[in-house]
Amino acid sequence: MTQPVQPQNGPFDAAAIRRLAAAAREIVLVQSKRANVGHIGSALSVVEILATLYGGILRVTGPDDDERDRFILSKGHAALALYAMLFLNGTLSEQQLQSYCGDGTLLGVHPDRILPGIDFTTGSLGHGLSIAAGAALAGRLRRSPRRAYVLLSDAELNEGSVWEAAMFAAHHRLGNLVAIVDLNGQQALGFTADVLDLPRLADRFRAFGWNVQDTPGHDVELIARALDIEPGADAPRVVLAKTVFGRGVPFMEHRLEWHYLPMSDDQYAQALSALKENAAGRGDS
Numbered sequence: 001m002t003q004p005v006q007p008q009n010g011p012f013d014a015a016a017i018r019r020l021a022a023a024a025r026e027i028v029l030v031q032s033k034r035a036n037v038g039h040i041g042s043a044l045s046v047v048e049i050l051a052t053l054y055g056g057i058l059r060v061t062g063p064d065d066d067e068r069d070r071f072i073l074s075k076g077h078a079a080l081a082l083y084a085m086l087f088l089n090g091t092l093s094e095q096q097l098q099s100y101c102g103d104g105t106l107l108g109v110h111p112d113r114i115l116p117g118i119d120f121t122t123g124s125l126g127h128g129l130s131i132a133a134g135a136a137l138a139g140r141l142r143r144s145p146r147r148a149y150v151l152l153s154d155a156e157l158n159e160g161s162v163w164e165a166a167m168f169a170a171h172h173r174l175g176n177l178v179a180i181v182d183l184n185g186q187q188a189l190g191f192t193a194d195v196l197d198l199p200r201l202a203d204r205f206r207a208f209g210w211n212v213q214d215t216p217g218h219d220v221e222l223i224a225r226a227l228d229i230e231p232g233a234d235a236p237r238v239v240l241a242k243t244v245f246g247r248g249v250p251f252m253e254h255r256l257e258w259h260y261l262p263m264s265d266d267q268y269a270q271a272l273s274a275l276k277e278n279a280a281g282r283g284d285s
Contacts, residue, residue, distance in 0.1 A: 012056045017220045021051035024084035025248050026275055027097070031080055033268045035101035037109060041246035041258035043081040045184040045217070046151060049241055052223040053149060054085045063091065063116045067146050070119045070135040074128020075153035075182060076110035082118075083107055091117040126159030128152055129179055133169040136177035136236075147176045147229065155187035158196045163208070166236075170209030175233030179210075182217065184245040188259050205238045217241030249274050 028043045053071065054060075060068040073082050083100060086092045092107075092115075099105040106115040110123030120131050132150035139146045156162055169177055181201070185192050198204065202212045211233070213226040226239045246252030249271045263271065 012221075012224055014221045014224075017051050017055040017224075018048075020055045020085075020088060021047045021220065022275070022279060023088055024051060024081060026272070027084035027087065028080050029249070029263075029268065029271050029275070031083070031097065031100045033263050034098075036262045037080075037101050038258070038260040038262050039077045039080065039109065040249075040261075040263070041186070041252050041255065042075065042153070042184075043078045044247045044249065044252065045243040045245050046075070046078050046081050046182050047084075047247065048218045048220050049151060049180055049182065049223060049243075050081055050085050052220045052227065054089055055220075056224055057227050058149065059146070067144055069146050070132070070139075070148045072120050072128045072132045072135070072148070072150040073111055073122055074132075074150050074156060075125070076121075076123035076128075078151075078153075078182075079107075079109060079111040079123075082111060086117040125153070125156045126161045128156070129162050129165040129169070132177055132179065133165050133172075133174060133236075136169070136174040137172055139176055140174070147178065148174075149178045149180065149227075151180045151182060153187070154181055154183045154185065154198070154201075155192050155195070157181065157198050157201070158192075166205065166208045166210065169236040173234045174236045175229065177236040178227060178229060179236065179238045180227070181238060181240050182243055183240055184217075184243045186245045186254070186256060186259065190256065201240060205240075209235060211235045211237040213237065213239045215239055215241050217243030218247060248278060 025044060025047050032040050058069045058071060083097060087097045100107045111118045113121045122128055128150045129152060132148045136148040187195060205212050215222045215226040244253050246255060246258050252258040
């Protein structure tokens with residue numbers, strides 16, 4: 001079993017964050033197989049984003065610290081990747097992690113705020129940006145240095161409530177708010193471009209008054225630069241992160257069926273083998 005990894009304080013350590021991402025990717029496979037639960041591809045696409053947040057960006061001294069940065073996983077079906085991060089940073093115990101999707105567990109398919117380390121319950125798509133805007137505004141009203149980060153799926157942008165929240169955040173000049181859009185191009189029943197296309201997404205957010213950053217979604221150094229908030233920012237920021245659905249497991253990448261399907265024994269063995277090969281290619285110890 002992968003052991004907890006305490007991210008290092010101090011300068012941004014890209015190598016350490018890549019190791020954190022690799023450990024989280026393995027946990028996603030192990031726990032999804034054990035629980036026989038899907039949403040694997042959705043979780044794998046956001047691993048580097050979450051590793052960068054939890055390994056080098058979020059200011060969180062503990063789940064009860066009022067001044068901690070707030071994080072909202074709006075695409076709640078990727079909760080297993082978030083649970084992996086909370087285990088690796090020591091917030092969740094191994095016993096809790098091993099209870100994923102079991103009877104009486106607090107670790108369901110979608111995250112629930114009753115679990116330490118989860119700031120807001122999510123899973124009903126399209127609401128996360130509204131929650132994050134409220135958290136950012138609350139921080140300002142309290143004169144708190146805390147920031148609010150929210151991770152959305154690209155398919156969520158089909159929801160009108162997202163754009164209402166975008167208008168609200170820009171109107172209130174919430175410079176302490178950062179939205180990250182996981183642009184993996186897929187959703188439950190098809191490719192996003194076929195279901196309801198959103199071309200020129202950067203232009204759309206700029207028209208709503210947002211600062212826009214584009215970044216590859218699996219390069220932790222570039223993700224970190226994109227997430228960096230300038231002191232005194234007076235506009236919310238959106239990071240459009242281009243990712244690969246099912247990243248790290250070749251037979252899952254860009255395949256719609258891995259939104260829901262669990263793995264067979266053979267597929268699980270292939271997936272773990274692919275992770276080991278990737279690690280060997282990078283020279284990871």
